[in-house]
Amino acid sequence: MNRVGLSIKRFFSNSSIYVPYVLLAILIVLVVSTFLSRFGYQSLFGVSVVISDSMEPALRRGDIVIYFRESFTLGDIVIYCLTPNHCIAHRVVDFMVLDTVNGDRLLIITKGDNVDSLDPPIEIEKIIGKVVFVMAREIWIPLLAVAVAYLVRDILKTLVLGYSYAILFIVIFATVLSVYSTIPRPINAEPVKPSLVRLAGVYFQLDSCTLSIRYINAIPMILTEVEVNSTKVDIVDFNPREIVVKPGEDLLRKAFEYREPLVIKIEALLNRVGRLSGEYPILIGGLDPQISFVNGILIARNLNCFPITINISIRYLDNNSWLWINRSYVIDGFSQIVIEPPKYAEIAYVYVYWLNQGEVKWLGLPMKIR
Structure with a gap:
């Protein structure tokens, strides 16, 4: 038992020598990948620190997000950068296709969970990754504090700052610069002219x-x-x-x-x-008027919601003389007019004229026969 205990103790004692080198390798990979993604180069993954409240409660200020370059869909949280030191992590809410002279362009619509308005559309090429892991600030800040305390303790013990520690501190400093840089001035979106989208x-x-x-x-x-x-x-x-x-x-x-x-x-x-x-x-289409007779009375119904004009000509025989009556009527929408034959007409014929799409239409019918 004592030998086993000593072996385990010796293993952890020796492994502590390699801790700085393991941390160094991890930090170098994170820094290189993050810098590549920030400046538009292909990288498999990256890391960033949340510096706003726009995605609460999913992402809180101070949380660390790790993103991978992989496919995404509606509801995923993606990261895109407006400048190398100003990136945004918001949720995908829609896709849209913009018809341009150079062909169709796929745009992504994102939105913060904690804001009411949508973000301006961005090209899909600007998405540098999908958030796949979130480390809460309550976890990574204490871990970082412990790691720094561990390194400071070793430095104080050795009294000589070794090359490995110097490189490690440089990498840590570069990491902080890359993932937690100062916030630049707000970038104002320029209005798009003319239409951004086509009418349905x-x-x-x-x-x-x-x-x-x-x-x-x-x-x-x-x-x-x-x-x-x-x-x-x-x-x-x-x-x-x-x-x-x-x-x-x-x-x-x-x-x-x-x-x-x-x-x-x-x-x-x-x-x-x-x-x-x-x-x-x-172009506005519509229905022709409905013409009917009831007991010798002309009824003209407008089946449209808007008014229409009809012209009515009545030719009738009165005291052995043929006479004409010509009048125009405007029938309101969904209304009707009633036209009676002349009082002393012995014979009467009615002709109804109207326009539909520039075409003259008419209907002639006997109105009264003695």
């Missing part, structure tokens, strides 16, 4: 006479102005992915009758990124 579509809702302007993306719209044919329109409903506006009735009537496209001009601010801007034409 502009849709006309025939039941409510509203225009729905939609786009699909993780970047919310925060302020929006919409014009229809150079006329500012009121916003009926608004959310970060859709704007609903209601154009004037006269604009809709002309668009339906004369095939005049509505030109939708939108100026929308995208959260912290840029703006969505452009003009988008849309």
Whole structure:
């Protein structure tokens, strides 16, 4: 038993000689890998210290994160660097594809768990790694203090600072500089002009006479102005992915009758990124009026939400003379008009004319036969 105890004691006594060299090797690998990743070179992993509260409670100020260069997906925490000494560790919340003249570019949308707004989109090439391990500040700070105390004790015992200790202190100093550097001035994102994303579509809702302007993306719209044919329109409903506006009735009537496209001009601010801007034409379709007779009375129903114009000509026989009545009527949306034949008409024929997409349509029917 005594021999075994002495052997174990001798092993730990001798192994303590190699502790500085093991620490030295580990620190050198960490420093080299971290510097490579910070300056845009390929590296397998790196280490960094959290210096903000934007990711609490997942990452707290003072925690150490170790990241590896590997694939990531929604929900992962990734690290990207704006400058070699200013990196951000945030969670991936969305991917987006930007259509450019040089082809499609994949962008990453990130967000801090402790903040409400999204980060500006970043290119996937700027991601230097995915966080795979977090060491709490309550663990690594005491360990570092113990390691430093151990080294100081050995230095005081030997009275001579060996080369290994000198190199070790240099590496520790470089590590601190690389992973806990001073915070630079804030970097302001430049607005992106013109549109950062394309609209998903502009849709006309025939039941409510509203225009729905939609786009699909993780970047919310925060302020929006919409014009229809150079006329500012009121916003009926608004959310970060859709704007609903209601154009004037006269604009809709002309668009339906004369095939005049509505030109939708939108100026929308995208959260912290840029703006969505452009003009988008849309044609307004609709239904023909419904013409019917009930007991010799003409009923013209407008099945659209916007007003339409109809022209009614009545040719009738009165006292052996053929006469004409010509009138124009504007029928409000989802409304109807009732036209009776002339009081003293012996015979009457009615002709109804209207426009649909620039095309003249008509219907002629006998209205009264003696």
